[in-house]
Amino acid sequence: MELQRPQAHPISSVRPASRLSGPGPYRLATICLATLCAILLISIIAVSAHYKNKPQGGGEVTTEIQKQTQGANVSALTATIQKLQQEKVQLQRERDELLAKLAATKAPVVIKPTQTAPAPIVCPMDWHLFNNSCYFISRISRDWPESQSFCQSKGAHLAIIHTAEEQQFLWDLLPRGHWNAYWFGITDSHTEDQWKWVDGTPLVGGFWEVGEPNNHIDEDCGYIVKTRVLERVAIRSWYDAPCTMNWPYICEKEMGPGASTAIPH
Ligand SMILES: [Ca+2]
Ligand SMILES: [Ca+2]
The missing domain is CATH 3.10.100.10 (Mannose-Binding Protein A, subunit A)
Incomplete structure (x- = not known):
């Protein structure tokens, strides 16, 4: 019904209703035109559906590629972190060794008594x-x-x-x-x-x-x-x-x- 409306409307506006439904070349042309319109509409719908689904499919591929890229990045970062942690442990070990050597060679610290101000002189009475x-x-x-x-x-x-x-x-x-x-x-x-x-x-x-x-x-x-x-x-x-x-x-x-x-x- 919807497919016939675009064809029937302009005819009904310019021709009498008895000629639209009557026999002859006008009826055949009407049928052919309606059929073409239907095919065109179906084609439009199909093409639209095709292009509508195509980006979705491309998006899935893109997401998958992004996931793979992100996974690779995470793996690289994880490897870097592990390497840095190993270097940190090594540096801490070297630091401890150096501190031990320093403590062994350092001269004994002479702790000076706290300098206090001399008590004020107070003379006895008289x-x-x-x-x-x-x-x-x-x-x-x-x-x-x-x-x-x-x-x-x-x-x-x-x-x-x-x-x-x-x-x-x-x-x-x-x-x-x-x-x-x-x-x-x-x-x-x-x-x-x-x-x-x-x-x-x-x-x-x-x-x-x-x-x-x-x-x-x-x-x-x-x-x-x-x-x-x-x-x-x-x-x-x-x-x-x-x-x-x-x-x-x-x-x-x-x-x-x-x-x-x-x-x-
Ligand atoms: Ca004197
Ligand atoms: Ca004297």
């Missing part, structure tokens, strides 16, 4: 810190040898004054008075006018008052004087006096590295 020393200003009076003995009983000695800064520090600790005198650690009792510190080292320079030391009355021990006279200054305050005189005194204890920090009471 002792005063300057640089790495603690100083004690006595309140009672003794002669020079007894003063030195007292300082030694504290692990100290009569003060040894090497710098103007140290001299000024001690001077500032001393109270002013009519004639406040304090023994410190210098003497020329062994050889006149050859002043030495209590540690045996010779004096270099010094902070003598003008005209001192003068050995006025056999004076072999040094002391510092601080008075109410403001013009008297630290760097010109040393005098010599007989060692038997009784005066307060200044002790010094070095507190640097290696020194005993304990001061007996």
Whole structure:
């Protein structure tokens, strides 16, 4: 029925219905035309089906080729991975051997003790810190040898004054008075006018008052004087006096590295 429609429609639109169904060459032509149309339609359908299936078949071939190619790639990658794993194992073995040789030839490691900051110096009560020393200003009076003995009983000695800064520090600790005198650690009792510190080292320079030391009355021990006279200054305050005189005194204890920090009471 569908095959006859394209033929019947144009005829019915231009010719009367009695002539379409009547005998004669028109009927034969109609039949032939309908047959040709049917053959053409069947051919079109067949060709369409053929080309429709053809790509599918080609796609299957392509997929198969792709699968084979991918399989080959996977095999190649697997082989590469296995080779790399073998090389990795070999390299690890060589590394371990080299580390073992290095450990055998390496010098022993000397572990240095952790560097810690030295503990701050803390002087006992009544002792005063300057640089790495603690100083004690006595309140009672003794002669020079007894003063030195007292300082030694504290692990100290009569003060040894090497710098103007140290001299000024001690001077500032001393109270002013009519004639406040304090023994410190210098003497020329062994050889006149050859002043030495209590540690045996010779004096270099010094902070003598003008005209001192003068050995006025056999004076072999040094002391510092601080008075109410403001013009008297630290760097010109040393005098010599007989060692038997009784005066307060200044002790010094070095507190640097290696020194005993304990001061007996
Ligand atoms: Ca003297
Ligand atoms: Ca003198």
